[in-house]
Amino acid sequence: MDELVSLCKRRGFIFQSSEIYGGLQGLYDYGPLGVELKNNLKAAWWRAMVYERDDVEGLDAAILTHNKVLRYSGHEATFTDPLVDCRTCKSRWRADHLTEQKCPKCGGTDLTEPRPFNLMFKTTVGPVDDANSYAYLRPETAQAIFTNFRHVLDSTSRKLPFGIAQIGKAFRNEITPRNFIFRVREFEQMELEFFVAPGTDEEWHQRWVEERLDWWARQGVDPNNLQLYRVPADELAHYSKATFDVMYRFPHGVEELEGIANRTDFDLGSHTKNQAEYNLTAKVLANTDSNAKLAMQDPDTKAWQVPYVIEPSAGVDRGVLAVLNESYRVEQLDNGTERTVLGFEPHLAPIKVAVLPLKRNHDGIMAKAKEIKQTLQALGIGRMLFEDTGNIGKGYRRHDEVGTPLCVTVDFDTIEKDDTVTVRDRDTMKQQRVAVAELTDYVKDYFK
Ligand code: ATP
Numbered sequence: 001m002d003e004l005v006s007l008c009k010r011r012g013f014i015f016q017s018s019e020i021y022g023g024l025q026g027l028y029d030y031g032p033l034g035v036e037l038k039n040n041l042k043a044a045w046w047r048a049m050v051y052e053r054d055d056v057e058g059l060d061a062a063i064l065t066h067n068k069v070l071r072y073s074g075h076e077a078t079f080t081d082p083l084v085d086c087r088t089c090k091s092r093w094r095a096d097h098l099t100e101q102k103c104p105k106c107g108g109t110d111l112t113e114p115r116p117f118n119l120m121f122k123t124t125v126g127p128v129d130d131a132n133s134y135a136y137l138r139p140e141t142a143q144a145i146f147t148n149f150r151h152v153l154d155s156t157s158r159k160l161p162f163g164i165a166q167i168g169k170a171f172r173n174e175i176t177p178r179n180f181i182f183r184v185r186e187f188e189q190m191e192l193e194f195f196v197a198p199g200t201d202e203e204w205h206q207r208w209v210e211e212r213l214d215w216w217a218r219q220g221v222d223p224n225n226l227q228l229y230r231v232p233a234d235e236l237a238h239y240s241k242a243t244f245d246v247m248y249r250f251p252h253g254v255e256e257l258e259g260i261a262n263r264t265d266f267d268l269g270s271h272t273k274n275q276a277e278y279n280l281t282a283k284v285l286a287n288t289d290s291n292a293k294l295a296m297q298d299p300d301t302k303a304w305q306v307p308y309v310i311e312p313s314a315g316v317d318r319g320v321l322a323v324l325n326e327s328y329r330v331e332q333l334d335n336g337t338e339r340t341v342l343g344f345e346p347h348l349a350p351i352k353v354a355v356l357p358l359k360r361n362h363d364g365i366m367a368k369a370k371e372i373k374q375t376l377q378a379l380g381i382g383r384m385l386f387e388d389t390g391n392i393g394k395g396y397r398r399h400d401e402v403g404t405p406l407c408v409t410v411d412f413d414t415i416e417k418d419d420t421v422t423v424r425d426r427d428t429m430k431q432q433r434v435a436v437a438e439l440t441d442y443v444k445d446y447f448k
Contacts, residue, residue, distance in 0.1 A: 026177025
């Protein structure tokens, strides 16, 4: 983990947030390469969930959330972790994370009894701070999918089964944020709420578990480093009938990367008007005063029913950490030196191709390299980089370390002799001459 954290800072992937003022615990900022990696991971999820399927719509809802949404969803009452205080050094811990009844900081055994600590961040909306003007920073993106269910249905005429996908920020006031970007207070989630007819939920749950394991493998995550964990009944979230956690072998241990829950008819049932009219199987926590009918008509029996929902919910930041961990390798080379490589899948690499001019103060070479960079950029594959640091060997090493799959070097032969460039491959380190006229096809083929 230390090596990854240091590489991430040195090469501009991830920085501690507000570091110049001592940092704020549990918050990180993504730098020039981190933002590309994160965007690429999110784009891969969106492609797989929305574009490549014919049964999912997208959504991008507000982060600030009406207090009633999180009241009727059950989060006000139950979204808590057990908190204990160490009376000796005054530090605070999550009771369920302590391996023994001892303070991990000072070793003291004088701990308070665990008490529930609500993880939601509360804030005031508007200039008047009264009892009803508060809102929450959403603790999961899912609720806005449920509250927009009717709008999406009415505007798209979807029939069951269908899903609504959303990627966005979520906030949890974690008691002990730790392990770099694994457990943070502000993070992003990629969530799909997949609505199905009651009775077909268990089958869909299985299907989504398989789909999601397959997707992680396509992001370069070795299936041997993934495990499925069936959450025991007494640890299930209040909305869940069954949950499978996709566990990943992170540098600090095996922990949850994604949760795939069968949320039954709990959520739509909690927010629908006239709850009593439906045979809800889930026990809702309160009678909502919402004005929306979150039910659909069975096409055969014409009876109104509240759909069940299967939810694959993945953390973007945990995904970035997993992908970084999977890609990181240090290779011993024949000449006795070593190189560090981030062997990202090409679609995830922050920089796709780096174009390097052999000489920085040679007008012809510089102009040609810039032109090639712009031509490659227009392919729409991702970020191409023009980099005129001059030392090609060092450039290759630097790009190995940030996972750039291809480097293109423009030299004297390019402009004086045969209009070819050197293309150097990150993984094989092989170099070959490619005609500039064929370069776009070469690059397109590589990233296909
Ligand atoms: P944990 O048990 O690790 O606290 P959780 O079960 O509360 O996680 P979920 O509510 O299932 O998490 O959230 C779905 C996903 O959101 C998780 O699988 C994880 O990838 C991500 N996630 C949740 N909490 C955090 C956090 N504090 N920091 C980063 N990612 C998080």
